[in-house]
Amino acid sequence: MSTQTPSQDPRPAGAEEHLENAIEQKDVAGLSQGQIVRRRFFRHRGAIVGLVVLGAVVLLAVSSVGIGPVPGWWGFSNASGPVTNPGGAPTLSLPTWLGGEGFALGEHPFGQDEVGRDMFGAVMKGVQTSLMVIVVVGLVSTLVGVTVGSLAGFYRGRLDTALMRTTDLVITMPTIVIGAVIGKLAGGVSGLLFALALGLILWPSLARLVRGEFLSLREREFVDAARVAGASSGRIIGKHILPNAIGVIIVSSTLLMSQAILLEAALSYLGFGITRPEISLGLLISEYQAAFATRPWLFWWPGLFIVLIALCINFIGDGLRDAFDPRQKRIPSQRSMDRAAARAGTTVRPGDQTQDAGLGAGS
Amino acid sequence: MATDTSGTPAPSPAGADAPVLSVRDLGVDFFVDGQWFPAARGVTYDVRPGEVLAIVGESGSGKTQSSMALFGLLPANGRARGSARLGDRELIGMAPGRLRRIRGREMAMIFQEPMTALNPVYTIGFQIVETLRAHFDMGPAQAKERALELLRLVEIPEPERRFDSYPHQLSGGQRQRAMIAQSLACDPALLVADEPTTALDVTVQAEILQLMRNLRDRLRSGVVIITHDMGVVADMADTIMVMKDGEVVEKGTAADVFARPQHPYTRRLLDAVPHLGRHRAAGGRSGGTGATTAVPVAERHVDAGADAVVLEAVDMVVEYPGRGRTPAFRAVDEVSLSIRAGEVVGLVGESGSGKTTIGRAVVGLLPVTGGSLRIAGVDMVGASTADLKPLRSKVGIVFQDPGSSLNPRLPVGESIAEPLLLHRGLKGAEMSRQVERLLDQVQLPRAMRNRYPHELSGGQRQRVGIARALSLEPALLVADEPTSALDVSVQAAVLDLFQDLQREHGFACLFISHDLAVVEILSDRIAVMHHGKLVEVGETAQVVDAPVDPYTRRLLAAVPVPDPEEQRRRREARQALLAQGPLSDETVRGDGRHHEDAVELEAGHPPIPGL
Numbered sequence: 001m002s003t004q005t006p007s008q009d010p011r012p013a014g015a016e017e018h019l020e021n022a023i024e025q026k027d028v029a030g031l032s033q034g035q036i037v038r039r040r041f042f043r044h045r046g047a048i049v050g051l052v053v054l055g056a057v058v059l060l061a062v063s064s065v066g067i068g069p070v071p072g073w074w075g076f077s078n079a080s081g082p083v084t085n086p087g088g089a090p091t092l093s094l095p096t097w098l099g100g101e102g103f104a105l106g107e108h109p110f111g112q113d114e115v116g117r118d119m120f121g122a123v124m125k126g127v128q129t130s131l132m133v134i135v136v137v138g139l140v141s142t143l144v145g146v147t148v149g150s151l152a153g154f155y156r157g158r159l160d161t162a163l164m165r166t167t168d169l170v171i172t173m174p175t176i177v178i179g180a181v182i183g184k185l186a187g188g189v190s191g192l193l194f195a196l197a198l199g200l201i202l203w204p205s206l207a208r209l210v211r212g213e214f215l216s217l218r219e220r221e222f223v224d225a226a227r228v229a230g231a232s233s234g235r236i237i238g239k240h241i242l243p244n245a246i247g248v249i250i251v252s253s254t255l256l257m258s259q260a261i262l263l264e265a266a267l268s269y270l271g272f273g274i275t276r277p278e279i280s281l282g283l284l285i286s287e288y289q290a291a292f293a294t295r296p297w298l299f300w301w302p303g304l305f306i307v308l309i310a311l312c313i314n315f316i317g318d319g320l321r322d323a324f325d326p327r328q329k330r331i332p333s334q335r336s337m338d339r340a341a342a343r344a345g346t347t348v349r350p351g352d353q354t355q356d357a358g359l360g361a362g363s
Numbered sequence: 364m365a366t367d368t369s370g371t372p373a374p375s376p377a378g379a380d381a382p383v384l385s386v387r388d389l390g391v392d393f394f395v396d397g398q399w400f401p402a403a404r405g406v407t408y409d410v411r412p413g414e415v416l417a418i419v420g421e422s423g424s425g426k427t428q429s430s431m432a433l434f435g436l437l438p439a440n441g442r443a444r445g446s447a448r449l450g451d452r453e454l455i456g457m458a459p460g461r462l463r464r465i466r467g468r469e470m471a472m473i474f475q476e477p478m479t480a481l482n483p484v485y486t487i488g489f490q491i492v493e494t495l496r497a498h499f500d501m502g503p504a505q506a507k508e509r510a511l512e513l514l515r516l517v518e519i520p521e522p523e524r525r526f527d528s529y530p531h532q533l534s535g536g537q538r539q540r541a542m543i544a545q546s547l548a549c550d551p552a553l554l555v556a557d558e559p560t561t562a563l564d565v566t567v568q569a570e571i572l573q574l575m576r577n578l579r580d581r582l583r584s585g586v587v588i589i590t591h592d593m594g595v596v597a598d599m600a601d602t603i604m605v606m607k608d609g610e611v612v613e614k615g616t617a618a619d620v621f622a623r624p625q626h627p628y629t630r631r632l633l634d635a636v637p638h639l640g641r642h643r644a645a646g647g648r649s650g651g652t653g654a655t656t657a658v659p660v661a662e663r664h665v666d667a668g669a670d671a672v673v674l675e676a677v678d679m680v681v682e683y684p685g686r687g688r689t690p691a692f693r694a695v696d697e698v699s700l701s702i703r704a705g706e707v708v709g710l711v712g713e714s715g716s717g718k719t720t721i722g723r724a725v726v727g728l729l730p731v732t733g734g735s736l737r738i739a740g741v742d743m744v745g746a747s748t749a750d751l752k753p754l755r756s757k758v759g760i761v762f763q764d765p766g767s768s769l770n771p772r773l774p775v776g777e778s779i780a781e782p783l784l785l786h787r788g789l790k791g792a793e794m795s796r797q798v799e800r801l802l803d804q805v806q807l808p809r810a811m812r813n814r815y816p817h818e819l820s821g822g823q824r825q826r827v828g829i830a831r832a833l834s835l836e837p838a839l840l841v842a843d844e845p846t847s848a849l850d851v852s853v854q855a856a857v858l859d860l861f862q863d864l865q866r867e868h869g870f871a872c873l874f875i876s877h878d879l880a881v882v883e884i885l886s887d888r889i890a891v892m893h894h895g896k897l898v899e900v901g902e903t904a905q906v907v908d909a910p911v912d913p914y915t916r917r918l919l920a921a922v923p924v925p926d927p928e929e930q931r932r933r934r935e936a937r938q939a940l941l942a943q944g945p946l947s948d949e950t951v952r953g954d955g956r957h958h959e960d961a962v963e964l965e966a967g968h969p970p971i972p973g974l
Contacts, residue, residue, distance in 0.1 A: 221768035229782040230755040
């Protein structure tokens with residue numbers, strides 16, 4: 001293995017030094033940090049379900065009504081038309097095993113409103129807006145939060161005080177209130193501007209987390225080692241500390257994103273968010289809340305998608321957090337442990353919580 | 364019942380010689396990735412009342428896990444097999460409820476790190492009382508009385524005051540005493556001590572060992588000591604069990620194992636242990652290290668440019684700035700030291716003596732507040748970052764903890780390459796060649812450059828650390844306890860490598876360590892620090908064989924040597940030394956305003972405002 005050993009000691013170093021945590025290492029042998037995280041993430045069932053469902057929602061929303069000038073496969077635009085079912089009830093019928101009359105989509109699966117506008121198309125447009133808001137808010141708040149947090153945590157002192165007091169100021173104001181003010185100003189202009197504005201008020205929690213992470217990481221010896229090697233502050237932040245804080249950043253920004261969709265819905269519902277002609281899920285709910293008793297489908301479908309998206313993102317965030325946290329060890333189920341013991345053919349009884357004094361012949 | 368611990372030995376229930384603990388064919392397995400991996404196999408031993416069994420082995424040998432299995436404290440993916448009987452009860456597979464009643468009362472554990480094993484939000488008195496009241500029907504007043512008695516038993520000064528102290532208010536030695544008091548609360552028949560002195564300084568270690576020896580005689584408990592320190596074993600053990608890779612490779616009385624080790628692994632382990640005073644007297648046996656025979660200094664002086672001074676400190680002062688009403692803390696107090704080119708100077712002292720602070724100041728990680736410090740012609744006092752830039756290529760540092768000093772997100776090759784990239788601007792093929800050359804130098808396979816630090820063993824990581832420190836061919840290398848986190852045999856290999864490299868490259872080195880035996884092997888000269896002051900500097904032979912300063916003498920006397928006979932003699936000599944001088948470190952330090960740990964804490968983590 002060792003190609004040449006210039007000094008007279010011919011022992012291949014390290015060959016006999018075995019890893020002190022050899023057994024724990026079996027699980028992660030030969031994998032890089034990223035691979036380990038990916039592997040742990042893909043073992044998290046909730047996160048995978050969330051990822052798949054979210055993917056399906058995105059695909060549905062984008063392909064059905066199209067993006068911008070690109071048309072989708074769903075024919076109905078946002079124009080009013082003839083009302084097919086009485087009251088515009090959904091033409092979607094459930095399969096028989098769910099108590100319906102056999103599965104059928106019909107012309108307007110999500111129903112129509114009182115002037116005959118197709119609800120499916122509107123909901124899909126709303127989902128698109130909400131997803132756009134999520135992505136923009138995620139990007140903007142992560143960017144601002146990480147910058148503020150890392151500068152404050154790395155440089156400490158006066159800069160830290162200034163940045164953190166600003167953060168405190170933003171935190172102390174109720175998000176919904178600033179959101180309402182900003183939404184009133186920006187929401188009327190365009191959805192994108194509104195999302196940018198939301199991103200600019202959601203960063204403080206992330207900034208504080210990143211700062212805390214930086215404060216502890218900057219005391220680690222590898223930072224000192226980099227400093228002795230002559231690395232500049234910028235390099236230490238970017239190359240050495242930030243990659244080690246990436247877990248915290250990814251996890252909290254995903255959770256921030258699910259917070260963003262709820263905030264957007266709430267603000268649009270209150271009338272401070274996105275306004276027509278753009279459509280968002282919150283807007284749809286607010287428009288049709290009066291129809292809750294008579295035409296509940298107008299209310300339920302957008303609500304369902306809000307919950308679905310928020311839930312998916314939360315699950316993914318959970319999965320990421322578990323994957324990045326090295327202390328989180330999966331405790332194997334009793335069954336798989338027993339099965340392995342049986343496979344190995346040891347004489348030991350499963351789980352070995354029971355007495356088997358003096359047996360242990362297999363050892 | 365459990366009120367008399369002071370006088371007579373506790374009567375053992377089943378005859379004097381019936382073993383307290385008998386372990387038969389004990390195995391521990393861990394379930395990882397769909398398979399069971401054995402961590403220990405076929406462990407068999409007996410512990411009799413009043414007997415001290417030492418389980419020796421390197422990290423990963425299963426010595427700790429096999430003992431945790433006795434207490435039912437294995438992690439969720441572990442399982443124990445075989446049999447372990449405490450008296451006449453089987454411990455393996457006992458119902459958790461019954462086990463809980465036995466734990467703490469009939470068998471107790473002393474953990475390695477008293478700071479983490481004691482709960483920081485409760486006073487130590489409360490924690491001892493809690494143990495007592497969990498097992499006995501006892502009123503608070505009665506329990507307190509008993510707790511005070513225990514604190515007196517473990518010789519904590521001013522037990523009444525310490526009873527209401529929190530763990531952080533005590534020094535390391537006192538914390539370990541408090542933990543021993545807690546584990547003794549119910550007069551356990553079996554005491555398991557997992558590396559009880561590893562976290563302590565040598566002088567404190569000697570006192571804790573002394574205490575444990577006294578207690579063993581008084582209480583007649585069976586004691587199992589888990590340790591990797593052969594000196595501690597020689598000092599305490601009646602019988603020794605050596606473990607390797609989960610298996611017992613050798614078992615025998617202490618005298619036998621030390622004098623006639625049978626298994627090659629045991630022999631290798633014993634050879635790897637640095638033995639104070641043995642290194643220079645390599646040929647013949649050195650009789651008693653206190654001997655003042657003048658041994659010639661190892662011929663290792665550099666002839667060319669011997670008077671070129673690499674490091675020159677005159678009355679150097681390093682202070683940690685005060686915060687609010689806390690005054691500034693002077694960690695290094697007017698130290699004058701010089702290192703010539705190619706010379707290895709060992710810097711020795713206890714934790715909190717300021718030795719690490721000096722190391723960090725030398726490489727420019729800490730500002731020097733007063734006096735002067737010149738490194739390779741650069742004045743470090745008031746130097747700006749730009750001034751320090753050229754210096755960076757002349758000074759390297761190897762850190763204490765190889766786990767923390769490598770960036771976990773970078774492949775080790777990149778860590779090694781960083782100084783080359785930053786100072787020489789090397790890239791691509793040229794860089795690769797350099798990294799491979801460095802890996803060869805530290806005897807690591809070249810393929811390892813693409814591995815991440817967590818995939819390497821401690822020794823391999825430390826080799827990477829050395830490669831990085833040497834990448835720019837520095838004139839001065841600061842080695843801050845580079846081997847204290849490693850196993851003895853790994854330590855021996857790394858020290859060998861270090862010596863080879865030093866011979867080859869001829870760099871000057873400031874070797875910081877608390878282990879006098881290690882320093883003795885490497886150094887041309889030794890400097891001893893105490894409370895931020897340099898108390899003695901001299902040729903290695905002079906400092907080890909004829910120390911001038913009383914503190915140096917105490918420090919030397921406290922170092923345990925891996926030889927039971929010799930250690931017994933040393934122990935007695937130390938008692939005599941302590942009897943004549945009033946300067947008992949433990950008590951002085953315990954009551955001082957800055958005790959060692961407070962200082963160490965400050966040193967490791969400079970105050971963070973606004974946290």
